[in-house]
Amino acid sequence: MLTIPFKNKDTFLYVEIYEFVKQEITAGNLKYGEKLPSKRSLASHLAVSVNTVDAAYGQLVAEGYLEAIPKRGYFVCQIDTYLLKQKDRTPPPIIKTEKAAAISIDFSPNAIDQRIFPYEAFRKIFKSTFNEYDSSLLNKPDIQGEMELRKALVDLLYRSRGVRCTEEQIIIGSGTDHLLQILGLLWGRNKSVVLENPVYLKAYNIFEKMGNPVISVDIDEKGIQIEPMQAYSNVAVYVTPSHQFPLGMSMPIDRRIRLLNFANQEAGNYIIEDDYDSEFRYNEKPLPSLQSIDNNGKVIYIGTFSKSIAPSFRISYMVLPEALLRAYRETADAISSPVSSLEQKMIGAFIASGIFEKHVNKMRKIYKAKRIVLMNALKQWGRRVKITGENAGHHLLVQLDNGLTEEAMYRRALALGIRVYPVSPYFFHGLPDNYKSMVLLGYGSLTDEQIYTGIGILKEAWDL
Amino acid sequence: MLTIPFKNKDTFLYVEIYEFVKQEITAGNLKYGEKLPSKRSLASHLAVSVNTVDAAYGQLVAEGYLEAIPKRGYFVCQIDTYLLKQKDRTPPPIIKTEKAAAISIDFSPNAIDQRIFPYEAFRKIFKSTFNEYDSSLLNKPDIQGEMELRKALVDLLYRSRGVRCTEEQIIIGSGTDHLLQILGLLWGRNKSVVLENPVYLKAYNIFEKMGNPVISVDIDEKGIQIEPMQAYSNVAVYVTPSHQFPLGMSMPIDRRIRLLNFANQEAGNYIIEDDYDSEFRYNEKPLPSLQSIDNNGKVIYIGTFSKSIAPSFRISYMVLPEALLRAYRETADAISSPVSSLEQKMIGAFIASGIFEKHVNKMRKIYKAKRIVLMNALKQWGRRVKITGENAGHHLLVQLDNGLTEEAMYRRALALGIRVYPVSPYFFHGLPDNYKSMVLLGYGSLTDEQIYTGIGILKEAWDL
Numbered sequence: 001m002l003t004i005p006f007k008n009k010d011t012f013l014y015v016e017i018y019e020f021v022k023q024e025i026t027a028g029n030l031k032y033g034e035k036l037p038s039k040r041s042l043a044s045h046l047a048v049s050v051n052t053v054d055a056a057y058g059q060l061v062a063e064g065y066l067e068a069i070p071k072r073g074y075f076v077c078q079i080d081t082y083l084l085k086q087k088d089r090t091p092p093p094i095i096k097t098e099k100a101a102a103i104s105i106d107f108s109p110n111a112i113d114q115r116i117f118p119y120e121a122f123r124k125i126f127k128s129t130f131n132e133y134d135s136s137l138l139n140k141p142d143i144q145g146e147m148e149l150r151k152a153l154v155d156l157l158y159r160s161r162g163v164r165c166t167e168e169q170i171i172i173g174s175g176t177d178h179l180l181q182i183l184g185l186l187w188g189r190n191k192s193v194v195l196e197n198p199v200y201l202k203a204y205n206i207f208e209k210m211g212n213p214v215i216s217v218d219i220d221e222k223g224i225q226i227e228p229m230q231a232y233s234n235v236a237v238y239v240t241p242s243h244q245f246p247l248g249m250s251m252p253i254d255r256r257i258r259l260l261n262f263a264n265q266e267a268g269n270y271i272i273e274d275d276y277d278s279e280f281r282y283n284e285k286p287l288p289s290l291q292s293i294d295n296n297g298k299v300i301y302i303g304t305f306s307k308s309i310a311p312s313f314r315i316s317y318m319v320l321p322e323a324l325l326r327a328y329r330e331t332a333d334a335i336s337s338p339v340s341s342l343e344q345k346m347i348g349a350f351i352a353s354g355i356f357e358k359h360v361n362k363m364r365k366i367y368k369a370k371r372i373v374l375m376n377a378l379k380q381w382g383r384r385v386k387i388t389g390e391n392a393g394h395h396l397l398v399q400l401d402n403g404l405t406e407e408a409m410y411r412r413a414l415a416l417g418i419r420v421y422p423v424s425p426y427f428f429h430g431l432p433d434n435y436k437s438m439v440l441l442g443y444g445s446l447t448d449e450q451i452y453t454g455i456g457i458l459k460e461a462w463d464l
Numbered sequence: 465m466l467t468i469p470f471k472n473k474d475t476f477l478y479v480e481i482y483e484f485v486k487q488e489i490t491a492g493n494l495k496y497g498e499k500l501p502s503k504r505s506l507a508s509h510l511a512v513s514v515n516t517v518d519a520a521y522g523q524l525v526a527e528g529y530l531e532a533i534p535k536r537g538y539f540v541c542q543i544d545t546y547l548l549k550q551k552d553r554t555p556p557p558i559i560k561t562e563k564a565a566a567i568s569i570d571f572s573p574n575a576i577d578q579r580i581f582p583y584e585a586f587r588k589i590f591k592s593t594f595n596e597y598d599s600s601l602l603n604k605p606d607i608q609g610e611m612e613l614r615k616a617l618v619d620l621l622y623r624s625r626g627v628r629c630t631e632e633q634i635i636i637g638s639g640t641d642h643l644l645q646i647l648g649l650l651w652g653r654n655k656s657v658v659l660e661n662p663v664y665l666k667a668y669n670i671f672e673k674m675g676n677p678v679i680s681v682d683i684d685e686k687g688i689q690i691e692p693m694q695a696y697s698n699v700a701v702y703v704t705p706s707h708q709f710p711l712g713m714s715m716p717i718d719r720r721i722r723l724l725n726f727a728n729q730e731a732g733n734y735i736i737e738d739d740y741d742s743e744f745r746y747n748e749k750p751l752p753s754l755q756s757i758d759n760n761g762k763v764i765y766i767g768t769f770s771k772s773i774a775p776s777f778r779i780s781y782m783v784l785p786e787a788l789l790r791a792y793r794e795t796a797d798a799i800s801s802p803v804s805s806l807e808q809k810m811i812g813a814f815i816a817s818g819i820f821e822k823h824v825n826k827m828r829k830i831y832k833a834k835r836i837v838l839m840n841a842l843k844q845w846g847r848r849v850k851i852t853g854e855n856a857g858h859h860l861l862v863q864l865d866n867g868l869t870e871e872a873m874y875r876r877a878l879a880l881g882i883r884v885y886p887v888s889p890y891f892f893h894g895l896p897d898n899y900k901s902m903v904l905l906g907y908g909s910l911t912d913e914q915i916y917t918g919i920g921i922l923k924e925a926w927d928l
Contacts, residue, residue, distance in 0.1 A: 015749075059748040062855070064686075064716020080721045114602045119594070126590055130583070138578045140775035174638055174778075174802030181645075181799075185673055205798035209649055211675065222528075252528020257544045284523040285479075311604035312805035314638075334669035335645075338638030338802040341776035391526070 013048050017056035025065050025076055036066065036074040104417035105454040109246070109395035109442030112310060116366060121355045122346070129345045141341040143332045145172025145317070149348035153317055156351050161278060162292030163301055165319045171328065174314040174338040176274060177202050179302055180238075183272065184210035186324065186331045187236065191268070194237040196224045198426030198435075200245045200274065203238050216428040219244060223251035226258045234268035236300075241290055242278040246426050246440055248389015248397060250287055260290065263298035270321070272300045277307045277393045279360050282368045284391075297321035305347060307394065307444075308360050315339060315347055367394060373448045374441065377455035381464045394444035397423065400437040404462055409439050412461040418454055477512050481520035489529050489540055500530065500538040568881035569918040573710070573859035575909030576774060580830055585819045586810070593809045605805040607796045609636025609781070613812035617781055620815050625742060626756030627765055629783045635792065638778040638802040640738060641666050643766055644702075647736065648674035650788065650795045651700065655732070658701040660688045662890035662899075664709045664738065667702050680892040683708060687715035690722045698732030700764075705754055706742040710890050710904055712853015712861060714751055724754065727762035734785070736764045741771045741857045743824045746832045748855075761785035769811060771858065771908075772824050779803060779811055831858060837912045838905065841919035845928045858908035861887065864901040868926055873903050876925040882918055 024030045037045070039053040046053070057074055060066040066074045130137065136146075144150070150167040157163035173179035180203055189211040195204055197216040207214050215235065217228045224239055237259065241251035251259070263269045273290045281287070291301040301319040309315075320328055350356045371390065378387060378398065390396040400409070406422045413420045421440035424431040443451055458464075488494040500506070503521060507514040521538055524530040530538045594601065600610075608614070614631040621627035637643035644667055653675040659668055661680040671678050679699065681692045688703055701723065705715035715723070727733045737754045745751070755765040768780040784792055814820045835854065842851060842862065854860040864873070870886045877884045885904035888895040907915055922928075 055748075062714065062748040063751055064718055064720075077716070077718060079718045080725065110604070112602070114599050117596075117602055119596055123591075123594065126594070127587075130587065130590070132581075132583055135578050136776075138576070138581055138774040138776050140574070140770070141778070175800050177799045178802050189675075202798065202800065209795075209798060211653075250526065252541070254528055254541060254543045256528075261544070284519075284526040287527050306604070310602040312600075312602050314605070314800070314802050314804050331673075334666065334673060335641050336639050336666065336778070338642050338778050340778050340804055340807055343804055343807065 012052075012055075014052045014055035014059070017042075017046070017048075017053060018059045021056065021060055022063075022065055025079065030076050032076055032078045034076045035072075036076070038073055102417060103414075103419045105446065105450050105457070106419040107395075107421065107441040107443065107454060108419065108445065109393075109421055109440050110306075110311065111442060111445030112307060112394070113363070113366060113370075113445055114310070116359075116363060117310060118355065118359050121350070121353075121359075125346050125349050125353070125355075129349055130342060134345075137341055137345065139341065141337045141339060141344060143337050144168075145170065145337065145339065146341055146344040146348060148352070149315075149317075149344045152348045152351040156356070157301070157303070157319065160357070161275065161286065161289040161301075161303075163289055163319055164292065165301075169320050169322065169325065171318045171320060171332075172337070172339050172344055173316045173318060175306070175316050176200075176276065176302055176304055177206055178314075178338060179316055179318040180206045180272075181210065182318070182328070182331065183236065183300065184212055185335075186327050187212070189213075190234070192232055192235045194224075194229055194232065194235050195428075196239060196244065197428045198246055198423060199238075199428070200240065200276075201426060203274070204428075207238075218432075219247065219249075221249060222255040223249060224255075224259070226255070226262055229262055233266055236270045236272055237263070238272040238274065239290075240274045240276065242275050242281070242287055243389075243392040245274075245276065246389075246395075246397070246421075246423055248391070248393060248395070250392065256290055256293065260294055260296075260298060263294075264296055269298065270300055270324075271298055272302060275301060275303045278303070279308050280364055280367055280394065281392045282364070282371060291319060297323050300324070308356070308363070309347070309350075313343055313347065315343060367444065370443045370446065370448070370451065371396070373451050374443050374455070377452045380455065381459055384464050395421075395440050395442035397438055397440055399435075400462060400464070402437070402463065404437050406431065406437060406439060409437065409462060413458055416457050416461050418457055418461065420458070476516075476519075477510075478516045478519035478523070481506075481510070481512075481517060482523045485520065485524055486527075486529055489543065494540050496540055496542045498540045499536075500540070502537055566881060567878075567883045569910065569914050569921070570883040571859075571885065571905040571907065571918065572883065572909065573857075573885055573904050573906030574770075574775065575906060576771060576858070577827070577830060577834075577909055578774075580823075580827060581774060582819065582823050585814070585817075585823075589810050589813050589817070589819075593813055594806060598809075601805055601809065603805065605801045605803060605808060607801050608632075609634065609801065609803065610805055610808040610812060612816070613779075613781075613808045616812045616815040620820070621765070621767070621783065624821070625739065625750065625753040625765075625767075627753055627783055628756065629765075633784050633786065633789065635782045635784060635796075636801070636803050636808055637780045637782060639770070639780050640664075640740065640766055640768055641670055642778075642802060643780055643782040644670045644736075645674065646782070646792070646795065647700065647764065648676055649799075650791050651676070653677075654698070656696055656699045658688075658693055658696065658699050659892075660703060660708065661892045662710055662887060663702075663892070664704065664740075665890060667738070671702075682896075683711065683713075685713060686719040687713060688719075688723070690719070690726055693726055697730050700734045700736055701727070702736040702738065703754075704738045704740065706739050706745070706751055707853075707856040709738075709740065710853075710859075710861070710885075710887055712855070712857060712859070714856065720754055720757065724758055724760075724762060727758075728760055733762065734764055734788075735762055736766060739765060739767045742767070743772050744828055744831055744858065745856045746828070746835060755783060761787050764788070772820070772827070773811070773814075777807055777811065779807060831908065834907045834910065834912070834915065835860070837915050838907050838919070841916045844919065845923055848928050859885075859904050859906035861902055861904055863899070864926060864928070866901070866927065868901050870895065870901060870903060873901065873926060877922055880921050880925050882921055882925070884922070 039050050043050040043053045061068050067077050068074050150170040192213040193207045194215045197218045217224050263271050278286050291299040304316040384401050386399040388397045410422050423438050503514050503517040507517045525532050531541050532538050614634040656677040657671045658679045661682045681688050727735050742750050755763040765783040848865050850863040852861045874886050887902050
């Protein structure tokens with residue numbers, strides 16, 4: 001008969017019986033086919049209730065250690081106990097992820113000014129959005145996105161970007177990356193993708209990982225060149241016409257029209273317009289989107305809230321031409337939406353309330369002021385620097401004429417605690433001569449003091 | 465000289481000048497190369513300030529309609545105006561998405577009981593989480609997930625599932641689908657995937673779309689069979705051992721060990737353990753996870769909050785064996801996290817506070833009670849029904865002996881406003897004979913009354 005040492009006052013008796021029998025089987029003391037004492041007899045032997053033994057046996061049967069044979073009793077199952085030997089319960093050692101060098105001033109092109117985030121407005125919106133009376137709040141989100149947000153976007157995009165669409169054409173995604181993945185799945189691997197050279201790296205990574213043939217086309221001062229594309233057909237052209245990333249020029253109307261004409265040459269051709277930071281244009285009003293002058297359903301429009309709200313909210317949007325909606329729905333059915341209903345509804349309310357546009361206007365003023373501070377600070381470098389891409393976004397580019405390599409610029413700055421961002425990683429076939437000695441300087445998150453100090457230190461670092 | 469009819473009091477003067485000149489160019493009234501009046505002369509002619517004209521010309525230059533030639537003035541650029549003809553500004557007609565039939569009682573296996581959601585606790589957690597002093601709240605989320613949540617999961621998973629891991633091994637995803645996509649990208653297309661037959665459909669959709677060879681292996685009463693796998697190598701085996709989806713059996717210890725032994729045969733073999741609803745087990749405590757008895761880093765453990773919190777929060781988690789961490793990091797760098805920082809931190813706090821486990825225990829009691837109601841209601845069907853998979857999760861399966869086809873069961877129920885869920889869609893090669901006349905009945909979202917009514921109506925519908 002089993003004798004069980006009840007050690008632990010805190011655990012249930014049945015758990016102790018269960019653990020004990022399991023351990024006996026694992027250790028091989030109870031062998032395959034062996035019959036266990038009846039519930040009743042074990043109960044009286046251990047002076048516990050039959051229910052307690054019943055619970056323990058039940059668990060052992062559920063896990064497959066015991067088999068219950070009606071009218072005959074409980075028997076040990078055949079188990080390869082080899083794997084069940086006692087083992088170290090302590091977790092494996094933590095793998096260290098490499099730490100970045102101590103950076104005092106980071107000219108990141110992706111950072112935003114967190115000091116101006118509308119915390120109060122967001123608290124109010126959470127209060128009004130998160131309530132017991134909206135049951136859809138707990139449902140799996142609509143595959144295309146919550147209707148509140150899609151409706152709000154239809155108006156916002158028409159007002160701010162001239163984009164004409166219906167809610168049915170809008171897909172809410174968890175970032176540009178996710179939306180590009182959807183396009184990849186939707187098209188399959190026989191659609192080639194033309195990318196700007198230099199390009200937004202993740203666009204390249206995604207299409208390359210999805211197995212789409214990737215074609216790089218150099219940009220000139222007007223943006224991506226059209227002639228080189230003529231050699232290809234059934235292509236999607238990924239562009240950033242409002243503010244080319246990383247070089248920062250905007251595509252003039254004649255180039256936009258030629259790009260649309262290229263798309264119109266063939267049914268399989270499309271343009272992916274990534275309008276990632278069009279809200280931030282400082283000298284003029286935002287340039288009209290490609291989608292707004294497209295009469296033939298050739299433009300897939302993509303935007304994000306990473307710059308206009310915060311990168312922590314993983315919400316982006318895509319406007320699909322109607323011709324792609326069917327293919328989209330067939331693809332989308334296969335995969336759930338990754339975007340939280342609550343945050344979709346919150347952002348939707350944020351836009352519908354008008355607070356979003358007020359917030360964007362406020363930020364535009366603030367970033368414009370930062371930009372002026374940066375431009376003034378750069379004057380101390382004298383004529384030895386060429387500045388480009390300064391009319392929009394959260395970053396500009398500086399190019400030196402003193403022959404310093406990009407890598408030297410990066411390393412020397414880093415040595416003094418300043419992070420600048422090389423452009424060569426964005427180029428497909430190495431850095432062209434006319435982009436030598438060039439780096440990105442982002443100013444979104446920096447104070448005026450940091451900008452001045454940083455530019456001053458860089459002057460030293462780069463012998464300007 | 466241009467004469468501009470200022471019509472709209474509300475818009476800025478410069479916008480009207482800009483729009484007018486743009487329209488003149490588009491219409492071809494101002495031709496390529498034509499010189500525009502100087503800013504000064506146009507300003508005096510229109511009786512507006514020079515700055516107003518300057519703003520208008522600036523915008524036209526930025527958009528590429530005009531070229532500014534120093535010392536000479538502003539000239540019309542060469543533009544293919546063909547595309548810019550006036551066009552319909554009204555949005556395209558809305559495409560109707562087909563509406564589902566009116567359903568009074570839906571036995572969905574995926575729905576949860578929204579009445580017991582801890583709204584108050586969540587409001588408190590939002591208040592404490594969403595604050596000005598946590599700047600990381602606005603940053604792009606850590607690619608692997610926010611540390612608060614990963615730490616909370618390390619403890620929770622060890623306590624509740626015996627899973628042993630460090631924060632470094634945990635990846636936060638936006639649903640099981642997303643985590644399976646990561647595995648697909650991480651492995652590439654030469655890793656074959658073994659799926660249970662029948663299977664969770666989205667697992668199939670994802671691997672199939674990602675281009676991984678998919679192998680289906682039938683399950684028996686203990687779960688997936690091992691012998692058929694022996695023919696394959698370098699495979700990932702996707703299983704739902706706690707509660708097979710859709711059939712609902714749990715995998716006994718001997719089958720688990722044989723599965724682990726299969727994985728151990730080869731370096732390239734892995735097991736993906738989808739533990740999607742292990743929190744809800746009614747007759748015994750949850751079965752230990754495969755990961756907890758794996759000594760060789762062969763099990764990739766996946767869980768979700770869709771059932772334990774709500775499907776609207778798109779948060780899931782994956783525990784990777786250390787051998788896969790490097791490959792994961794190389795893949796992950798290419799693609800941003802789709803999961804909102806705020807909700808990660810909120811769920812992390814929810815767990816750390818202990819409220820999560822209290823909530824799960826409360827839900828388990830409630831679903832257990834629902835299940836008893838359903839089992840009792842089913843008694844009115846008499847002996848003509850076989851019930852399986854009833855020990856866990858939010859659904860069970862009923863099988864009739866009266867020869868009704870699955871489709872007939874579905875249609876007759878639907879005709880009376882009841883939705884039941886066929887099993888055949890989950891099978892690879894058509895419905896095997898032993899699963900004929902079988903449907904899923906989920907009870908997560910239904911009241912006792914709805915369950916009784918629904919089962920009563922189904923009795924009629926199916927001539928029981």
